[in-house]
Amino acid sequence: MTWERTHVDEGARRQWRSTIAAAQAGDRQALDELVEGWLPLVYNVVGRALNGHADVDDVVQETMLRAVDNLGSLRDPDSFRSWLVAIAMRQIRDRARRRQNARLDESAAREATDFAELTVLRLQLEGQRREVAEAVRWLDDEDRQLLSLWWLEVAGELSRRELAAAAGISRQHAAVRVQRVKERLETARGIVRALDGACPGLREMTARFSGRPDSVWRKRLARHIRGCGYCGDTRETVVPAERLLVGMALVPIPVGFTLSLALGGKTAAAATATSVGWSAKVMAALTQPAVAVTAGATLVAGGAYVVTQPSDAPPPATAPTAASTARPPSPTPPVTPTATSSPSPTPSPSQTPKAGLYGTVVDAVDRAPDPDAEPAALPHRPESGITSTGGPHAVMNHRGDTVTLTGQGYVLVRWQISPQYRAGSLVMPAWTGLEGELFHVASGGGRRMDDRTSDTDASATGMGNATTGYAVPPPGTQQMWQNEYFYLDGSVRLTVNERGADYGLSVFPTDWAAADKDINQGPPDGVIRYGLVRDTGRDDTPVPQYVTRETPADAATVPQRSRV
Numbered sequence: 001m002t003w004e005r006t007h008v009d010e011g012a013r014r015q016w017r018s019t020i021a022a023a024q025a026g027d028r029q030a031l032d033e034l035v036e037g038w039l040p041l042v043y044n045v046v047g048r049a050l051n052g053h054a055d056v057d058d059v060v061q062e063t064m065l066r067a068v069d070n071l072g073s074l075r076d077p078d079s080f081r082s083w084l085v086a087i088a089m090r091q092i093r094d095r096a097r098r099r100q101n102a103r104l105d106e107s108a109a110r111e112a113t114d115f116a117e118l119t120v121l122r123l124q125l126e127g128q129r130r131e132v133a134e135a136v137r138w139l140d141d142e143d144r145q146l147l148s149l150w151w152l153e154v155a156g157e158l159s160r161r162e163l164a165a166a167a168g169i170s171r172q173h174a175a176v177r178v179q180r181v182k183e184r185l186e187t188a189r190g191i192v193r194a195l196d197g198a199c200p201g202l203r204e205m206t207a208r209f210s211g212r213p214d215s216v217w218r219k220r221l222a223r224h225i226r227g228c229g230y231c232g233d234t235r236e237t238v239v240p241a242e243r244l245l246v247g248m249a250l251v252p253i254p255v256g257f258t259l260s261l262a263l264g265g266k267t268a269a270a271a272t273a274t275s276v277g278w279s280a281k282v283m284a285a286l287t288q289p290a291v292a293v294t295a296g297a298t299l300v301a302g303g304a305y306v307v308t309q310p311s312d313a314p315p316p317a318t319a320p321t322a323a324s325t326a327r328p329p330s331p332t333p334p335v336t337p338t339a340t341s342s343p344s345p346t347p348s349p350s351q352t353p354k355a356g357l358y359g360t361v362v363d364a365v366d367r368a369p370d371p372d373a374e375p376a377a378l379p380h381r382p383e384s385g386i387t388s389t390g391g392p393h394a395v396m397n398h399r400g401d402t403v404t405l406t407g408q409g410y411v412l413v414r415w416q417i418s419p420q421y422r423a424g425s426l427v428m429p430a431w432t433g434l435e436g437e438l439f440h441v442a443s444g445g446g447r448r449m450d451d452r453t454s455d456t457d458a459s460a461t462g463m464g465n466a467t468t469g470y471a472v473p474p475p476g477t478q479q480m481w482q483n484e485y486f487y488l489d490g491s492v493r494l495t496v497n498e499r500g501a502d503y504g505l506s507v508f509p510t511d512w513a514a515a516d517k518d519i520n521q522g523p524p525d526g527v528i529r530y531g532l533v534r535d536t537g538r539d540d541t542p543v544p545q546y547v548t549r550e551t552p553a554d555a556a557t558v559p560q561r562s563r564v
Contacts, residue, residue: 135188379537423469436490445482446527
């Protein structure tokens, strides 16, 4: 370690020493700073150890609660980091023990965010760094727990002494266990590499592989790789994992992460009356039995944190479920044009929009038109072109992925639903921060996503099948088509709110000619149905259901029937 690094670390230790001391003395701002500063570290330890299982939020919350509740017992502020990580590891092991005799909740597992994917996405990893992150999926739970610490050690966030203390083992034992984990990680990297460029034998072997790593498939694949000249040939120099991870940043906490510190259910007054010292002081400072720490209060590194809510603050917004996103219809029901409606021709520049009409008509549930019903003419709105922060083809596969669109013209949003990975309730994407106007003008791609996709399986649609299950939109949500076309005159941000069912969006700035060509492809051209024109050419063309001019911290909280 260089003098410069040592000097910086010592400066940071002094800063945290004073913050910890102030928090122990009851300083509310210092307590906020302490939670804010160390929450990302705990989130990374727990997230990687559990590979993003749905229990991650609960374990992180329990860790921070225990740390806050027991801060007064910490004798040496310099040991705070190892003390905090040790609490996290105890919570991880306790969670494992509780689940040993309980049946795995598969629905919770499906709704989890794979931490390997999150690491690749948030840190924009490529090449062998991406390979290392994805290889973590192939490790057993115990190995992942130690890897979560070793990863942070290599990245410069933990020392070996702190790793050993957090794992509850000696430094000598830690060295042996870390070496074993590194060897298994390299085996897992080989599996990831082989699957990326699978030989014919491996493709045949994995034909029935569900895609979910487990110990049985790890052994089978490792055995194949050892005996296969193609899969065992790396074709490039393999960089050791520790060299790839040096200096790697922590994965930011996702927007929408919510931390609630419910301190024993006591009121401040009761706690003051029954406790002495630091615990009573901090309970007096936190004026509610449940203190919410939520994304949007203060943003840190693209993620979440943290303000303790005063007693008169409104409750924080939480990410909705499929049921909670449904809103009752407005007194004036939305009207959606059908395939047989007769839209106006290209609007005259002198046409004056009706005051207050734009945005009062939103997408609604509609029936699929007759497959052979050709669409009405698509009005040609003015277009000077759309720019996208995602480039000409933005691929968004994970919760929180966003793209900002600006200009005047047409946008194609293509749906990719993957019920074979996770079926269940869909949390729909949302359009936020709208400036100007946004219309839903057409649907195409040759099919609605609930159309049949198989001649042999009557249950199979683009939303799933009877074997894998189905992706299910919230009640009252319009059924999406493969391709959805929008017209923008202004600026807006589109966000994937994936939680539950697995889906992705591809976003392309496009033009009227491409949209018109797509929707006029029909059964004679080999597709399931003609497209559908929704644009009336006027301001009563519907807008997307989930759209707002506001910029909420969590886009998943956008109401289903927003009025813009």
